[in-house]
Amino acid sequence: MTVxxxxxxxxxxEVSRAKKAAEEGPVYITDRGKPAHVxxxxxxxxxxxxxxxxxxxxxxMPDAVDIEFEPERAIIVNRDVEF
Structure with a gap:
């Protein structure tokens, strides 16, 4: 890896040169001699x-086809409605 x-x-x-250099390793971009960006x-x-x-x-979940899943049946109880 080249820094x-x-x-x-x-x-x-020279943005294109920086992009090519990034293929080999990180490119440190400095502002007034101090690292500012990578x-x-x-x-x-x-x-x-x-x-x-x-x-x-x-x-x-591409493998979900192989998973078997049987959910429990819901028990629904009807109630009288009060107005």
């Missing part, structure tokens, strides 16, 4: 945050 450091001015002028690929970000699936993918 790249570039000033915010250089980042503004550029990562989305895959690196997902790995860093532990985000492997979206909520939609998690709720889709």
């Amino acid at each position: 790249t450091k570039m000033s915010s001015r250089a980042f503004n002028q 550029l990562l690929t989305f895959e690196a970000y997902k790995q860093l945050t532990g985000m492997s699936k979206s909520i939609v993918e998690s709720l889709a």
